[in-house]
Amino acid sequence: MRLRSLIAGGILAAMASTAALPAFAEDSVYVPLFSYRTGPFAGSGIPIANGMSDYLTMLNERDGGINGVKINIEECETGYDTQKGVECYEQVKAKNPLVISPYSTGITLQVIPKAGVDKIPVLSMAYGLSAAAVGNVFPWVFNPPATYWDGASAIVADIARREGGLESLKGKKIGYIYLDAGYGKEAIPLLEDFSKQYGFELTLYPVPGKEMQNQSSQWLNVRRDRPDYMIMWGWGAMNPTAVKEAVKIRYPMDKFYGVWWSGGNDDAAAGGEDAKGYRTLNFHGVGSDYPVIQDIKKYVVDAGKSQVDPAKFADNLYNRGVYNSMLIAEGIRRAQELSGKKVIDATDMRAGLENLNVDEARLKEMGMEGFAGALKLSCSDHSGHHQVYVVEWDGKDWQKSGEWFSPMTEVVRPMLEKAAEEYKTANAPWPERTEPCLSN
């Protein structure tokens, strides 16, 4: 190493670290999307990331943004890693984001206390902290259309329906196989409470993140315990492995339930024809027979502006990404209405999300009739506890099975209120809500 090259290296390093921020165009809003196209969770992360960015790109291409305001989309790669997620948060914070979609329960838990201080809304669509549905405690966090606890209660409700009522759950054995992280643990308190309340036996099968692809020991235990039903809270590489293992031990697949995040096409396809009957919860349409999906195809995919693999276009998780972005877009639109401004800021966005009201007429206008259910949030209810339905794997694709039904909101809601209070005391001093409530 010569002195000269040392100096040259030093100068280069100095240059690399002094880069200036470019100015953004006038009427655009900045929406960062935390995504993961790398790592062990990429299998679930890629379709979601494609769906999210394609819907917003479609709005930009077709309508020129939202009421003429372009959406400046930027992805930040987290790899489903909490540390990288925090880094992404710090990175986008400087650019005045309208809303954060962490796409990881772990990252959401980290970001929740920061969001209130930095005044950035967090949209954790059907993931994250269930208790965040209590808007008076968590004014900056939103988890529509339903929380994990709603999901768990919906699965129990569906099991009860098949068994002939909640009373028949007594003496039944329900297994819960979950990713041993913030995400998988989130539903346990509710299930434990339910098992006491309804008298079924709950057995837990944790799957450590490192051993997602080797679940033979867990399924060996399942074979030994023979639970009447299995519930799965899996994500990424855990899902296809679990489906494969369940097929291998010949577990009756129609008694194997997944939460909505265990419903990727690739997840179930790992079991192939034998996985027929595997069911997961869902809250949006499957397939591409919706005008909105056709518009995405026309304006984004066919125009070569998407990263999606054409064979995987409009699969279940892709559509979920679309649904997530629809919530963001509708939140922006509502915020524009409420504030009267075109270019809104994060505070307006918070109010917009809080007063989100997507009714049937609006869904039809967006080409989402039958794709999603109507959705309404309020200041106290940031989730809405909306209806869900069950999709069933037919060996090739997901098929709707049964009608939309409500989670057991009347039981879950008081538990959420209690959990929110507990969170508040555990994280004292937790700031009191000062944000005004516009609607009621």
Added chain:
Amino acid sequence: MFYREAGQFKTSYAADQQVFPILQDRIGVAVILGIAVFVVPFVANDFFLSAIAIPFLILALATIGLNVLTGYAGQLSLGTGGFMGVGAYACYKLTTIFPDVSIVVHILLSGFAAAAVGMVFGMPSLRIKGLYLAVTTLAAQFFLEWCFIRIPWLYNYNASGAIEVPGREVFGTMVTGASAGSVPRYFTVLAIVILLTVLVKNLLRGRIGRQWMMIRDMDIAAELMGVRPLYAKLSAFAVSSYLCGVAGAMFVFFYLGAAEPSAFSITLSFQVLFMAILGGLGSLVGCFFGAAFIWALPIILRAGPPMIGIPIAAETAFHVTSMIVGALIVTFLILEPHGLARLWQIGKEKLRVWPFPYA
């Protein structure tokens, strides 16, 4: 020309034995400290402080911890992540049990918990060394990680299994929790890191440090000369784990804000080990070089292209960064197997004779 010690005569033992015997070094260190204290916090933006400077300092301290054990005492360890975790969980327990005691005290105390655990897992080092010891420290890593997941008492029975940092004040300013600004956090971290670095530096030049190095260079000879391996090895484990524990506590309290057990996985152990190897084993300044290289470079590489207006997809940047950093690590190790610290030393030697090299 500028970096030449000609004419600097030492007239006392104290002057001869000081940490920086050369005037230029003293000026250099004073300037760096001055910049760190008076310039960086007022010039740098939030992102630089929270995502680069604070974790860099904390990881540099963890690297110093590992370097004490591996670089100075010659005991290879893969349990750094676990020991950092012990510090973090200890600090969390302490501050939730005694919320009124200053967080800085808790952080410094939590290192002792890590030191105790480190000594227990350091016992096998009395019988085995090298790769075999690496395996037992690896066992420590997995065992501790298991504890963080399976012992709910450690995270106060939190439903999500994560530890969340409560807000704490120092001198009336919030330094932890969500409402703490990046500047107070930076100052707290900087103060602790400087304090501990100075302590370690003096420990290393004294009797204890020399014993470690004797054990490292030839343990039988050291034993014959009266160094007791039990004390030397276990004290190295204790000091190393103490530093790692403090670093781990700071990592959660001043950087992450909340932590799942996965934050202290084997990945972190390897990351710190790479920092120590790349920076230079047996060198304190190398720890800072290594931490900067491994931590800051990927972030700057990732954040760089979009900042200067080059559109690059997030995951492409991610892949490219991994490739560049990997290639750079290999390149640097081929150019200088003794790490960046040795490179720095060569640079200084060249500077002494510049501009008239005689060789």
